[in-house]
Amino acid sequence: MRVKMKNQSPAQDCPDPREVKNAEEFVAAMRRLRAWSGLTFRQVERNAADDGVPLPHSTLVTALRRKTLPREELVAAFVRACGCSADTVSLWVTVRRQLAMEQAQAATAAAPPPAASPQSSRTPVPAPTPAPAAVAEAGANVPAAATGRARRVPNGWRLPNAMRFQGARLTSIRWVLLLLAVGTLLAGASAPPVPTAPALRDTAASDPARHTFSGNSRIRSARTNRCLSARRDVDGRIFPMPCAYAFPSRSLQEQPDGSYVIATQHPDLGSGCMGVRRVEVRSGVDDDFCGRKGANTADRFWLVHSTAHPGAFQLRIAHTELCIEAPASAGRPVFLAACASGRLAQAFTIEADPRPGI
Numbered sequence: 001m002r003v004k005m006k007n008q009s010p011a012q013d014c015p016d017p018r019e020v021k022n023a024e025e026f027v028a029a030m031r032r033l034r035a036w037s038g039l040t041f042r043q044v045e046r047n048a049a050d051d052g053v054p055l056p057h058s059t060l061v062t063a064l065r066r067k068t069l070p071r072e073e074l075v076a077a078f079v080r081a082c083g084c085s086a087d088t089v090s091l092w093v094t095v096r097r098q099l100a101m102e103q104a105q106a107a108t109a110a111a112p113p114p115a116a117s118p119q120s121s122r123t124p125v126p127a128p129t130p131a132p133a134a135v136a137e138a139g140a141n142v143p144a145a146a147t148g149r150a151r152r153v154p155n156g157w158r159l160p161n162a163m164r165f166q167g168a169r170l171t172s173i174r175w176v177l178l179l180l181a182v183g184t185l186l187a188g189a190s191a192p193p194v195p196t197a198p199a200l201r202d203t204a205a206s207d208p209a210r211h212t213f214s215g216n217s218r219i220r221s222a223r224t225n226r227c228l229s230a231r232r233d234v235d236g237r238i239f240p241m242p243c244a245y246a247f248p249s250r251s252l253q254e255q256p257d258g259s260y261v262i263a264t265q266h267p268d269l270g271s272g273c274m275g276v277r278r279v280e281v282r283s284g285v286d287d288d289f290c291g292r293k294g295a296n297t298a299d300r301f302w303l304v305h306s307t308a309h310p311g312a313f314q315l316r317i318a319h320t321e322l323c324i325e326a327p328a329s330a331g332r333p334v335f336l337a338a339c340a341s342g343r344l345a346q347a348f349t350i351e352a353d354p355r356p357g358i
Contacts, residue, residue, distance in 0.1 A: 014084055017095040024067040026099055030078065031064050037082040042233075042268070047081035055081065056269070056288055058236035059295040062277065069103070072096055213252040215352060218243050219262070221326040221334075222309035222347035228274070228285075228324075228334065230264075236287035238274065239333050240326050248287070249353065250274070252303075259300040259318040261290070275299030276336060279317055283336045285324055303350075304341070312347035314339060324348070 015033045020026045034044065041057035048055035055077045063070040070078075072093060079092045219228040226240035229247050241247070248266045255261060262274040264287050272289050275296030288294030300318040315324040316339055323339040323346045340346060 014088055017092050020095065020099070023069045023099055023103065026069060026096065027064060027067060030070070030075070033079065033082050033084075034064070039082060044078065044081045045269075047083075048077045051077070051080060053077040053080075054289060054293045056236070056294055058286060058288055061235045062286075062295065069096060069100055212254075213350060216249045216251050216355075217350050218246050218353045219250065219315070220349045220351060221345075222306075222312050222349060223326045223328075223345045224330075226326075228348075230287045236272075237333050238285040238287065239331070246353070249355075252350065255300065257318075259302055261299060262301060262315075263290075273299040276317065279320055279322060279336070281322065281336055281338065285334050285336070304339070306343075306347040307341045308344040309347040309349070312349050314341065314346050315348055 015029055015036055017026065017029050020029050034041075037044075039047070041060055044060060045055050045057040053073075055074065059074070060078065063074060075096050076089055076093050079089045080086075084092075220226070220243060221228070221240050224240045227243035227246040228238050228250070229241035229245065230236050230238060231241075232247055248264050251263050251265075253261045253263050264272045264274060266272060266287070269289075272287055272294065273291075273296065274285060274287050275294070276283050276285055276298050277295055279298050286296060288296045290299060298317050298320075302314075302316040302318050304314040304316050304323075306312040306314050316322065317336070321339050322336045324334050325337040325343070325345045326334055326348075328345070337343075337346065
């Protein structure tokens with residue numbers, strides 16, 4: 001059911017985005033629009049879902065914290081979910097496009113022009129043309145071998161000395177190459193085949209039985225002895241929490257390529273996946289909808305054996321060298337860091353979740 005605005009009508013003083021001058025002011029205007037609507041982030045999410053548009057509240061919270069322009073489709077869904085008219089939605093989208101164009105033009109204008117090559121700026125000076133008489137006089141005193149001109153002999157025309165030397169050198173090179181090729185073929189025929197090393201796989205899946213997980217699981221940090229968890233009714237950011245309060249339920253689902261999806265089951269939002277917004281060092285980890293429905297750009301993990309703790313794994317973003325790391329201090333979220341097998345902060349054990357429901 002669509003949630004209506006509190007003490008507001010669609011036409012009553014809806015914040016006007018035409019007054020903003022940059023991306024930061026545009027995002028601030030979006031925050032004012034939500035405050036004007038009186039809706040919570042979850043209510044905005046439900047209204048967008050009623051319109052057939054997925055707009056996770058965690059995605060919206062992240063977008064309104066930044067100073068960059070949100071995606072155009074997010075702006076349209078957000079303004080519509082706040083209760084604004086179709087004309088108002090079109091106005092917000094138009095302003096967002098104009099700001100994006102201005103940003104692109106400013107970036108182009110600020111780019112330095114390509115540096116000119118030192119030689120390209122010089123005007124080539126033609127070489128002076130020698131007088132015909134000087135050429136004739138100089139040619140009379142130059143040996144035929146130096147000038148490259150053929151010499152007349154009784155049996156006909158012969159090549160200059162320099163050209164005959166180069167031809168002989170090329171013939172010698174051809175013979176050397178031919179002998180080397182024959183020697184290589186003979187050696188290859190008599191030598192035993194060299195065993196090739198097996199292809200390295202990007203995961204520690206040598207024992208598939210140890211990578212089979214049934215039912216819900218808890219992911220416990222060997223560093224903090226706490227489990228990966230989102231905070232209830234806040235957003236999808238992942239923190240180490242006491243395992244008895246880990247939220248929501250999680251399960252590890254193996255994919256055809258050997259990677260794993262850490263699936264979640266939220267009591268209000270339904271099924272989702274744990275992943276990352278940006279695949280870069282220090283980036284946070286978030287629960288969101290799986291694939292393109294959510295804002296995460298990566299939600300596949302390799303399970304790699306850790307040498308820092310018995311039976312522990314590294315949670316490594318598939319096809320990267322970045323792993324989830326637990327923070328040193330309590331109250332801080334987990335984040336991505338360069339993988340290091342012996343690092344205790346990147347060691348996690350996976351255990352069955354004994355709780356029947358969360």
